[in-house]
Amino acid sequence: MTGLHIADWANRSPLPVLVVTLVVACLPATALAKGQRSVEDTEAVIVTGRILRGSGPGSSFVVDGLELESLRPLSLKEALRLSPGVQVIDEDIFGLKLNISVRGLTPRRSGRTLLLEDGMPIQPAPYSEPSAHYSPALERIERIEILKGSGEILEGPQSLGGMINFVTRPIPRSQVVNSTLAIGTRDFASAYVSAGAGGDRGGFVVDAVAKHSAGIRDGHETAFAEFAFKGRLDLSTLQSLTLRMTRQVEQSSLTEAGLDAGRYGANPYANPFKSDRFELQRTAIQLVHEQQWSQSLRTRGQVYAASTFRASYRQTDTSTDAMIANPATGCIGSARFEYESWAPQCGNKMRPRDFYFQGLEARALLDGALWGTDHAAVMGLRLHHEEVDRRRYNGLFPDARESTAGTVLRDHNEITTDALSLFALDTATRGAVSLSAGLRVEQISARNTSVVANFAARGQSVSKRETVVLPGVGLTWQVGADSTLFAGVHRGFAPPRPDRDVDPLAPTNQVRSEKSVNTELGVRSSPRRGVTVEGTVFAVNFSELVVAGPLLGLPSGTLFNAGKALHAGAEVYTRVDLGEVMGWSDRPWVSLSLTHLATAEFRSDIGEGVAGVKGKRIPYAPRLMAEVGVGVETESGLGVRLGLTHVGEQFADAANTVAPSADGTIGLIPSHTTSSLALNWQPKGRDWSLFLSGQNLGDSKYVSTRTDGLFAGPRRQFHAGFKSSW
Numbered sequence: 001m002t003g004l005h006i007a008d009w010a011n012r013s014p015l016p017v018l019v020v021t022l023v024v025a026c027l028p029a030t031a032l033a034k035g036q037r038s039v040e041d042t043e044a045v046i047v048t049g050r051i052l053r054g055s056g057p058g059s060s061f062v063v064d065g066l067e068l069e070s071l072r073p074l075s076l077k078e079a080l081r082l083s084p085g086v087q088v089i090d091e092d093i094f095g096l097k098l099n100i101s102v103r104g105l106t107p108r109r110s111g112r113t114l115l116l117e118d119g120m121p122i123q124p125a126p127y128s129e130p131s132a133h134y135s136p137a138l139e140r141i142e143r144i145e146i147l148k149g150s151g152e153i154l155e156g157p158q159s160l161g162g163m164i165n166f167v168t169r170p171i172p173r174s175q176v177v178n179s180t181l182a183i184g185t186r187d188f189a190s191a192y193v194s195a196g197a198g199g200d201r202g203g204f205v206v207d208a209v210a211k212h213s214a215g216i217r218d219g220h221e222t223a224f225a226e227f228a229f230k231g232r233l234d235l236s237t238l239q240s241l242t243l244r245m246t247r248q249v250e251q252s253s254l255t256e257a258g259l260d261a262g263r264y265g266a267n268p269y270a271n272p273f274k275s276d277r278f279e280l281q282r283t284a285i286q287l288v289h290e291q292q293w294s295q296s297l298r299t300r301g302q303v304y305a306a307s308t309f310r311a312s313y314r315q316t317d318t319s320t321d322a323m324i325a326n327p328a329t330g331c332i333g334s335a336r337f338e339y340e341s342w343a344p345q346c347g348n349k350m351r352p353r354d355f356y357f358q359g360l361e362a363r364a365l366l367d368g369a370l371w372g373t374d375h376a377a378v379m380g381l382r383l384h385h386e387e388v389d390r391r392r393y394n395g396l397f398p399d400a401r402e403s404t405a406g407t408v409l410r411d412h413n414e415i416t417t418d419a420l421s422l423f424a425l426d427t428a429t430r431g432a433v434s435l436s437a438g439l440r441v442e443q444i445s446a447r448n449t450s451v452v453a454n455f456a457a458r459g460q461s462v463s464k465r466e467t468v469v470l471p472g473v474g475l476t477w478q479v480g481a482d483s484t485l486f487a488g489v490h491r492g493f494a495p496p497r498p499d500r501d502v503d504p505l506a507p508t509n510q511v512r513s514e515k516s517v518n519t520e521l522g523v524r525s526s527p528r529r530g531v532t533v534e535g536t537v538f539a540v541n542f543s544e545l546v547v548a549g550p551l552l553g554l555p556s557g558t559l560f561n562a563g564k565a566l567h568a569g570a571e572v573y574t575r576v577d578l579g580e581v582m583g584w585s586d587r588p589w590v591s592l593s594l595t596h597l598a599t600a601e602f603r604s605d606i607g608e609g610v611a612g613v614k615g616k617r618i619p620y621a622p623r624l625m626a627e628v629g630v631g632v633e634t635e636s637g638l639g640v641r642l643g644l645t646h647v648g649e650q651f652a653d654a655a656n657t658v659a660p661s662a663d664g665t666i667g668l669i670p671s672h673t674t675s676s677l678a679l680n681w682q683p684k685g686r687d688w689s690l691f692l693s694g695q696n697l698g699d700s701k702y703v704s705t706r707t708d709g710l711f712a713g714p715r716r717q718f719h720a721g722f723k724s725s726w
Helices: 006-010 015-025 065-071 076-080 150-154 261-266 578-582
Strands: 060-063 086-088 100-102 114-117 141-147 163-168 176-184 188-199 202-213 222-234 239-252 277-292 297-314 349-370 373-394 408-430 433-453 456-479 483-494 514-525 531-548 559-577 587-602 624-633 638-647 672-681 688-695 703-705 717-725
Touching (some): 065 141, 065 638, 065 672, 076 086, 150 408, 150 456, 150 483, 188 717, 433 483, 559 578, 578 587
Antiparallel strands (some): 060 141, 086 100, 141 163, 176 188, 202 222, 222 239, 297 349, 373 408, 433 456, 456 483, 483 514, 587 624, 672 688
């Protein structure tokens, strides 16, 4: 991998422009008029252009710190499931490889959902390979923002399946140390410590997390450690500089290979691939400048970079993927079709990949009035550069590595992507009605060089350049003091992946970008204190859908244009805090998050020689999902929460095959319902608390996915801990 080449990029990109912009922005500003907000007050507002508190156009959802404390989730997965429209498919115990589906879109590695941390992209290469292999440690998160409406065009490049922003805990205003220790079943252990200090000129906070678990399946040991630093310097009451740095290292005995039907029936948690491993090392840095220029103008500029190395050592993609024969171990090689039985004799496939991206972004927020109408505008630009080095090796032994004797390089691709984004959104308010109109322009240039393909040197390159215009319009109408109607429409887009879509070996047969028109109509209401309701009907109308090859019975690692498709349904969220409603000192509550995906179907047959899917349901798009919670917060400091999570049945292939295949990759995935429990106790006046949390209380055995074979969802898990602050 080429490493951090910001200086090199400056010679061929507009990076110096932002540097100059930041320097100019740091010049002293005029004094604030009475009533204006300081930078500290506006920090949350401009992380993603606006804070998500239900006042903007389109549907949004926030999992705040109080909800996270009440839920005591094992990972971010449980927290994300609180949001209507969001499905998270289990793969690893800690959710390090998030598989998020929003409104029925493909969940594999969250490839159609934009993931951010404090407004910075966290996928390894957001444009060229948006597969999620990293998520921030749960303990560092203050809240989770989920946006699915027309305001999504402020972010990019993905605008199909929503945006999720993980907002980290703020820098303290005084000296403080927080720690959380927890242990649990299946060798679960977690340690977290946070130390920080702050004052009138800023402050800092340092976080360290280490976690371990035996994982979901036998021999699925998962361990990771994360270190984070956040520091802020208040140059004045009007402007600040914030530096964020994170480092995460994962070493897991994690296999990405599922089971065939026979082995799953005998033991859903079996793992015949004892030598499979997954390794990750990620380092990221973000420098943010924020300034309040006047009562009506605020700016935010950021420079960011991230370097990720991930290596997957595994024995199978699908049950028919050939391997190299090895007489020394008795491996038959290309004649071998049953990977599970041959795992001890045959070799593995190594996927060491290096990712690097860097970017700069500047945005301004302007409030004002024109002709009796109030305006709130967000506008900005982003320059982004990515470099990807993808290698694939075949080894002769189950524990082979790149340097092991007999290992051969099968494929090697070098990919670069450059993108320029321009975006603007203006919200005009007159009386009870607000109209938002916005535009995002993405100009993307990608180049894929095939150095080696199928064991042979190639040295072939192909480039692709694309410019897309993504408009969005939203309308809100305040009906009385307690209710708001909202509607929105925006164009959805997902850029092609150069590693698969821009193929140097088939330049005339490229996969086109995904495009859609997303519409929604909804209402949010608080009819009385303690009662919250939001309902949304939506439609995602694809003019161009992209489908992974295995869903069509085609080779792993391939993608195909599927033409037209439609996702349409309704989402409902409601919460009733009976304590507030009735004025009780103890505060019982109940919540419901419901998604009905009435339609998720192909509206045309797929090209590339594959037909017969028109009218079939989209794979991994359950018709019904629900999350029910009931709990109480007592005056004595005891909190209790019970939850039920239901996911409806779904298909694993585009043909909607019901009968299970022998290799486990095809067949109906039955519905499942699991229960959870959380107990929290913090005595009055104390700075410590105890908690107990349990997931899948009934120890239900259910199929989470059939990707590369059958995967079981997590079995029953308990963990208990102690949290303190001093």
